[in-house]
Amino acid sequence: MNNFPxxxxxxxxxREYPAGTRVELISMDDPYTKLKPGDRATVRGVDxxxxxxxAWDCGSSLSLIPGVDKFGVV
Structure with a gap:
């Protein structure tokens, strides 16, 4: 099964999330992250x-997974 887009x-x-776009976390289902709703980041790109x-303002570099994590553009 191919899970890649x-x-x-x-x-x-x-196109939707070019480098420099600001995003805000709504929710993330990751028990190991210290990120919390409301945390903001600058998009570095899409792999x-x-x-x-x-690049999260708090120093984290955790990626967002569209369709799994909930976030919005600021």
Whole structure:
């Protein structure tokens, strides 16, 4: 089973979340992260797997996974 997005989906994500976009976390189902709702980040890019690479204001570099994590553009 292929869980990777299509090339078209990755292109769409790169258009929607270009580097420099500010995002805010709504929720994340990760028991190990210290990120909490309301934390903000600057998008660094989107990788080939469709993960949104983030530089969080708190210093974390955890990526967002569209369709799994909930977040919005600030």
């Amino acid at each position: 299509s090339k078209e989906e990755v292109k769409r994500l790169r 080939d797997a469709g993960n949104i690479l983030c």
